[in-house]
Amino acid sequence: MxxxxxxxxxxxxxxxxxSVRAVDDVSFVVPxxxxxxxxxxxxxxxxxxxxxxxxxxxxxxxxxxxxVILADPTGAEPPVDIATLERKGPRMRHLRGxxxxxxxxxxxxxxxxxxxxxxxxxxxxxxxxxxxxxxxxELTRDMLRLVQFPDPERALxxxxxxxxxGLRQRxxxxxxxxxxxxxxxxxxxxxxxxVTIQADILKLMREVQAELRMSxxxxxxxxGVVANMADExxxxxxxRIMEKGTARQLFSDPRHDYLKALxxxxxxxxxxxxxxxxxxxxxxxxxxxLTRNRPHCDVxxxxxxxxxxxxxxxxxxxxxxxxxxKPKTLTALDDINLTIRRGECLGxxxxxxxxxxTAxxxxxxxxxxxxxxxxxxxxxxxxxxAALQGADLMDYRRRVQLIFQDxxxxxxxxxxxxxxxxxxxxxxxIGTPQERAERARSLMNLVGLDPRxxxxxxxxxxxxxxxxxxxxxxxxxxxxxILCDEPTSALDVSxxxxxxxxxxxxxxxxxxxxxFVSHNLAVVDYLADRIAVMCRGRLVEVGETRTVTGNPxxxxxxxxxxxxxxxxxxxxxxxxALDANRASEPQLWPEPFRLTDGVVPSLVEMEPDHFVCAPxxxxxxxxxxxxx
Amino acid sequence: MMIPTLLVISLLxxxxxxxxxxxxxxxxxxxxxxSGEQSSIAKLEFLRREFSLDRPFFERYLVWVGLWPxxxxxxxxxxxxxxxxxxxxxxxxxxxxxxxxxTIVLNFATILFVYVVxxxxxxxxxxxxxxxxDYGFTFLGYLGLATPNFLLALILLYxxxxxxGLSVGGLMAPEYIDQPWSLGKATSVLAHLxxxxxxxxxxxTAAMIRRLRANLxxxxxxxxxxxxxxxxxxxxxxxxxxxxxxxxxxxxxDIGNLIPSLVSxxxxxxxxxxxxxxxxxxxxxxxxxxxxxxxxxxxFVAVLTxxxxxxxxxxxxxxxxxxxxxxxxxx
Numbered sequence: 001m002x003x004x005x006x007x008x009x010x011x012x013x014x015x016x017x018x019s020v021r022a023v024d025d026v027s028f029v030v031p032x033x034x035x036x037x038x039x040x041x042x043x044x045x046x047x048x049x050x051x052x053x054x055x056x057x058x059x060x061x062x063x064x065x066x067x068v069i070l071a072d073p074t075g076a077e078p079p080v081d082i083a084t085l086e087r088k089g090p091r092m093r094h095l096r097g098x099x100x101x102x103x104x105x106x107x108x109x110x111x112x113x114x115x116x117x118x119x120x121x122x123x124x125x126x127x128x129x130x131x132x133x134x135x136x137x138e139l140t141r142d143m144l145r146l147v148q149f150p151d152p153e154r155a156l157x158x159x160x161x162x163x164x165x166g167l168r169q170r171x172x173x174x175x176x177x178x179x180x181x182x183x184x185x186x187x188x189x190x191x192x193x194x195v196t197i198q199a200d201i202l203k204l205m206r207e208v209q210a211e212l213r214m215s216x217x218x219x220x221x222x223x224g225v226v227a228n229m230a231d232e233x234x235x236x237x238x239x240r241i242m243e244k245g246t247a248r249q250l251f252s253d254p255r256h257d258y259l260k261a262l263x264x265x266x267x268x269x270x271x272x273x274x275x276x277x278x279x280x281x282x283x284x285x286x287x288x289x290l291t292r293n294r295p296h297c298d299v300x301x302x303x304x305x306x307x308x309x310x311x312x313x314x315x316x317x318x319x320x321x322x323x324x325x326k327p328k329t330l331t332a333l334d335d336i337n338l339t340i341r342r343g344e345c346l347g348x349x350x351x352x353x354x355x356x357x358t359a360x361x362x363x364x365x366x367x368x369x370x371x372x373x374x375x376x377x378x379x380x381x382x383x384x385x386a387a388l389q390g391a392d393l394m395d396y397r398r399r400v401q402l403i404f405q406d407x408x409x410x411x412x413x414x415x416x417x418x419x420x421x422x423x424x425x426x427x428x429x430i431g432t433p434q435e436r437a438e439r440a441r442s443l444m445n446l447v448g449l450d451p452r453x454x455x456x457x458x459x460x461x462x463x464x465x466x467x468x469x470x471x472x473x474x475x476x477x478x479x480x481x482i483l484c485d486e487p488t489s490a491l492d493v494s495x496x497x498x499x500x501x502x503x504x505x506x507x508x509x510x511x512x513x514x515x516f517v518s519h520n521l522a523v524v525d526y527l528a529d530r531i532a533v534m535c536r537g538r539l540v541e542v543g544e545t546r547t548v549t550g551n552p553x554x555x556x557x558x559x560x561x562x563x564x565x566x567x568x569x570x571x572x573x574x575x576x577a578l579d580a581n582r583a584s585e586p587q588l589w590p591e592p593f594r595l596t597d598g599v600v601p602s603l604v605e606m607e608p609d610h611f612v613c614a615p616x617x618x619x620x621x622x623x624x625x626x627x628x
Numbered sequence: 629m630m631i632p633t634l635l636v637i638s639l640l641x642x643x644x645x646x647x648x649x650x651x652x653x654x655x656x657x658x659x660x661x662x663s664g665e666q667s668s669i670a671k672l673e674f675l676r677r678e679f680s681l682d683r684p685f686f687e688r689y690l691v692w693v694g695l696w697p698x699x700x701x702x703x704x705x706x707x708x709x710x711x712x713x714x715x716x717x718x719x720x721x722x723x724x725x726x727x728x729x730x731t732i733v734l735n736f737a738t739i740l741f742v743y744v745v746x747x748x749x750x751x752x753x754x755x756x757x758x759x760x761x762d763y764g765f766t767f768l769g770y771l772g773l774a775t776p777n778f779l780l781a782l783i784l785l786y787x788x789x790x791x792x793g794l795s796v797g798g799l800m801a802p803e804y805i806d807q808p809w810s811l812g813k814a815t816s817v818l819a820h821l822x823x824x825x826x827x828x829x830x831x832x833t834a835a836m837i838r839r840l841r842a843n844l845x846x847x848x849x850x851x852x853x854x855x856x857x858x859x860x861x862x863x864x865x866x867x868x869x870x871x872x873x874x875x876x877x878x879x880x881x882d883i884g885n886l887i888p889s890l891v892s893x894x895x896x897x898x899x900x901x902x903x904x905x906x907x908x909x910x911x912x913x914x915x916x917x918x919x920x921x922x923x924x925x926x927x928f929v930a931v932l933t934x935x936x937x938x939x940x941x942x943x944x945x946x947x948x949x950x951x952x953x954x955x956x957x958x959x
Contacts, residue, residue: 054858088863097859109851112870113950124859159949175859 001073003182003215004030004053009066009083011048011057011239022048022061024239030183032073035209035216037230037247039223039262041492042463045239046219050185053217054102055082055092072099072182073213098128101176105188107168111160117144118156121175128179143174146211147204165352166197173204180212187219194351194519199563202229203575221492223266224522224565227251228573235259251569265497266567267526269549277526279498283448283468285505297480297511298379301343305481305513307382310372311336311362313355313537332358334537335372335600340481342377345507345514347528347545349521349560355537356517360483363515364402365393376400398428401479405486407466411458417444417469418454424476443472447502464495471502481513488523500527521564525549533557536586538601540593543610553612555589592616630934635693637930638705638923642689645919645926651681652714652917679712679920692923705927711920715913720924724906728928730799730817731905734828734894737821739886741829742836743879750840755867757845765837772834778900781827785901788823799824799903824903828894832886836879843878847871873947880944884937888929 011023023045030036040046051057053068063083071079077099085092101124104110111120121143122136131139137156144152147170160168169189176184186205190198202225209216218229226233227247234244235258243256254260264278299305313333332355340346350356361367363374365385375382376396388396404410411420421440425431431439441451447468458466467487474482484503488496504527507514518524524531524545531548533541533556541554552558565573586595592614595601603611653676660669676682680691680698690696692711694704703709710720753762788794795801799820804813847853848871856866895907902908906925913922945952 056854056857093860093862095860096857097861102858104851104855106851110855112852112856112874114873114948115869116949120855123856123861127860159953161950162953172855175855 001032001071002029003032003071003073004217005067005069005071006049006053007067007069009049009052009068010064011045011052011061012064013058013061015060022239023052025066026236026239026241027066028234028241028244030215030217031232032215033209033213034231035218035229036232036234037218037220037226038234038236039220039226040236041221041262041494044236046236047187048239049236050102050187050217050219053082053183053185054096054100055085055087056096057087070095070099070183074182094128097124097176097181098179099181100183100185101179101181102185102187103169103172103176103189105191107165107172107192110172111168113159113161116157116159117163117171121171121178124175125178139178140174143178144171146177146208147171147174149174164197165193166200169193169197169201170204173201173208177208177212181214183215183217184209185217185219188221189218190225191220191222195521195560195565196351196563198225199565199573199575202565202573205229206575222565223263223493223567227567227569228565235262247569251567262494263567265494267497267500267522268566268568269522269525269564270568271526273546276504277497277501279501280494281498283498283502285448285502285509286445294478294510297342299342299377301341303342303377304339304375304382305342305377306340306363306515307375308336308338308359308362308372309375311359311369311374312371313358313362313367314370331537333362333369335602336362336539337603338532338539338542340513340515342513343511344529345516345527347524347531348515348517348534349519349524349531350534351519351560353536354534356534357485358537359534360402360485360515360517363483364400365396394428398477399479400481400483401474401477403467403470403474403482403484403487406490407463407470408458408490410470411466413458416455416457417461420458420469421454421473421476424473428477430477439476443476446475446506447472462495463491464498467491467495467499468502471499471506475506475510480511481515484514484516484518486518486520487516489518489520496523503527521549521560522566533560538586538595538613539603540601540613541611542603543607547607547610551607553606553610554614555593630938633934634927634931638693638927639689641923641926641930642692643685645914645917645923646685646688648917651919653679653681655917656714675714692920705924710924713913713918713921715916715918715921720921723909723921724925724928727904727906727909730903731907733817734799734821734824734903734905735887737825738829738832738894739883741825742832742886745829746833746836746840750837751844751867751872753837753841754844754848757841762841769834769837772830775830777827777831777897780830781823781897781900784823784827792819794819794823798901799905824894824897824901827897827901839878840875843875844871847874850874877944877948880940880947883940883943884933887932887936 006029007027009023009026010021013020013022026045026049028036038046038049048057048061051061052063057063066083068082069079070082080091080095082092082095085095111117118137118140122133122140125131125136125139126133129136129139140156141152144155149155149167149170155171160171163171189205190201193201205216206229216229218225220226230247232244232246233250235242235250235256237258242258243250243254250259254263261278261280265280267277311333312331312335314329314331316329336359338359348356348359358367362369365374365388369386373384373386376385376399377383378395378399385396418440421443422436425436425439430436440454444451444454449465449468449472453461458469461469470487487503488499491499500523503514506512514527516524516527528545530543531541531545532539533548533554535556541548541552541557548557549561552561562574589595593612593616595613595615599615601613602615604614604617606612606614606617653672657669657672660672678699680688683691687696691698692704694702694706694709696702698704705711710724713720713723716723749765753765756762785796789796798805800813800816801820804816807813850871853866853871856870861869894905895911897903898905898907899911906928910922910925912918913925
């Protein structure tokens with residue numbers, strides 16, 4: 001039996017410039033107790049479809065034709081055609097949150113910050129299940145237990161900002177499940193989460209689905225998630241379904257060119273070292289302009305360019321009051337020792353909160369350290385960057401640049417692209433206005449954007465284009481070392497492939513050195529020469545990319561690797577083993593890896609050029625340096 | 629925190645008031661000298677000593693505050709002696725006393741008016757963006773912002789006088805002035821409050837409608853509103869429970885700023901409408917360098933501001949759990 005049948009759905013948006021067709025003659029079904037994945041890039045119309053089903057389409061949108069039939073498998077209510085219901089009317093409200101529920105992408109913003117979790121989850125029960133406040137609280141507690149909150153009773157009265165991203169997403173799932181809906185729409189439910197949390201949430205969704213026998217419409221652009229969750233797949237492009245079938249059919253024998261291209265754009269661990277991703281819209285690099293007038297770098301390839309020595313950073317969480325009371329601190333960086341060699345790409349991996357962005361900020365000298373120092377080689381040997389001042393500091397700032405994670409908030413919406421690209425020259429007083437304008441044009445060319453776009457404002461660009469502008473800005477001062485802070489985590493796979501290739505080509509042509517911060521191991525595996533893994537402010541494993549991903553020694557690295565969903569049906573996640581592998585608590589790591597507070601997280605060379613944090617091995621000199 | 633802040637503010641006020649050369653009495657003396665009168669000069673010199681005006685700046689300041697012994701021992705603001713008004717030849721509390729309650733009543737009525745009128749209109753404008761109603765209120769709002777207050781005051785006074793026979797100017801009908809409080813006097817005050825409240829509140833209302841509309845529009849497009857809608861909430865319930873709660877935060881934070889602007893902003897209107905509020909008294913005191921009077925009024929406004937800030941901070945902590953529990957847990 002099909003819980004949801006969409007037949008010939010067409011949705012138009014009426015804008016000032018005329019009518020835009022967002023969804024064009026789309027038909028597919030979601031059978032009972034099955035998961036159907038709707039796969040496509042941003043702007044493909046997949047979210048519009050989910051809005052149509054929920055009756056949440058904006059006022060400018062209208063359903064031009066087609067049916068959206070919801071048939072409750074319990075038979076309690078006759079099938080209804082959602083397309084004919086009034087969107088804000090009582091019949092649609094009766095279905096929303098009751099028979100159909102939705103989980104959104106951003107757990108950070110989809111909960112109101114001013115209301116407790118219990119209040120927000122219980123609200124749906126109060127609306128639809130005809131229960132009293134106390135009963136709703138009881139139901140909410142049961143739901144929180146179902147989604148495996150550590151302490152459901154206490155969680156009822158917590159506010160969203162007190163919870164981590166993973167817990168917030170669990171709360172969202174509890175909210176969606178509380179009325180036991182026939183259909184759950186999961187709109188990119190794990191895109192904003194870490195890999196390990198993502199694996200947990202995917203596992204949870206499967207378990208809840210099995211328990212409540214509900215159907216799931218999974219909207220995503222991540223083929224790794226699709227391979228692990230979906231029974232059936234529909235691929236959508238520009239509002240049209242390109243291809244649909246069972247997961248087995250589509251992964252083993254993709255027919256449509258678009259699907260083939262999408263699959264080619266996903267980085268995976270099985271790629272050869274020199275194999276390249278094939279983006280759907282590749283950028284041809286024109287770097288002649290920049291290579292011509294690049295300053296020569298005096299550090300020989302392979303020599304240390306940056307060195308972190310015992311870098312320690314603590315944040316004060318809550319200040320002690322006047323009357324005493326201990327200030328709470330969080331160790332974001334605990335005695336980090338790391339070398340970045342000239343010309344390499346070092347991947348820095350870890351979950352959110354592991355300290356990887358703080359490490360990047362320490363190198364930028366954007367924060368003050370409590371201990372240790374960061375050394376940088378400007379061709380005159382390693383210098384402590386904390387001692388740099390005046391002209392030397394400006395010189396350092398020119399050499400080291402940053403690419404941000406979020407291309408939407410890292411560009412000032414009130415300045416044109418030209419203003420944004422010119423600013424570095426103004427700050428550093430480089431060139432005449434004509435030369436600056438010329439540079440801005442060549443930078444746009446470099447990242448594959450039309451220089452005529454310079455007069456536009458950021459809002460007229462897509463996420464991938466904005467990220468390219470961010471890259472152009474970072475390159476403006478001819479740096480030699482670039483910190484990339486999760487530059488592709490906010491982007492679609494096809495755009496991600498484009499940006500990754502662009503970064504790779506730039507590194508080759510401009511002799512750049514990268515520190516690539518990311519939580520996506522597959523991406524780091526594709527780009528990085530060496531990998532450093534961080535957990536809770538400690539560096540736990542450093543080594544050649546292939547050695548680390550092929551033969552991880554530290555339990556945390558193993559857990560991280562086992563949680564990455566691969567776009568391959570034959571390499572599915574082992575959900576049963578996930579709990580056993582839970583390894584983000586340093587006190588619970590087995591010997592010799594166990595770390596308790598106060599123990600120095602020292603690195604031991606367990607294989608040639610493969611360092612692992614194993615304080616237990618530190619003093620048993622016999623093992624040091626030998627292959628473990 | 630409030631006490632050191634008040635001390636710093638009082639010092640600044642005293643400093644600024646004393647910036648113009650001379651004081652009320654030395655100006656008097658100069659005027660008398662030019663007209664050749666010697667006898668009164670001796671009396672004025674005595675007054676100067678009496679009010680410690682002949683002492684150095686910091687001593688004068690401390691005497692005023694009450695931290696330094698004056699000619700008659702500790703006698704300053706802390707001890708409840710608010711000083712002497714030279715212009716009115718009365719103690720400051722007698723000059724201000726009758727006007728203070730009326731000022732507070734008027735300001736409170738104005739704040740109430742601003743909030744009561746702007747909230748429904750702001751919500752209406754935001755939820756029906758670009759509708760005729762929205763455009764209409766926008767137009768009225770700009771009109772309110774652009775019309776000079778005194779002009780509005782004159783027009784309204786004329787109309788109220790023609791339609792309801794209300795006496796022009798003042799805060800009560802002439803026959804009640806200096807009479808003990810009675811029911812008739814209270815109703816008269818209430819009737820006379822209407823025009824000043826509208827006049828003083830109009831521009832504030834217009835500004836607040838615009839800001840509430842903008843805030844609410846921002847919130848209405850946030851994800852958590854969609855979440856609420858996806859739960860099946862009615863639009864009206866949804867609006868009140870989620871976006872409105874978020875959108876009123878800036879307004880609560882604003883209470884502290886509202887009070888001084890209402891006192892100082894209403895000076896011209898008060899002069900035009902001859903309202904017995906603190907505003908006109910402050911104006912004349914500043915003009916004639918009546919330093920104790922003007923100093924006290926300015927300090928009074930500062931105290932009102934601080935109290936307003938305190939209230940808004942407490943309210944915010946009650947309403948917003950992020951402020952109550954967050955306690956700087958940002959990293």
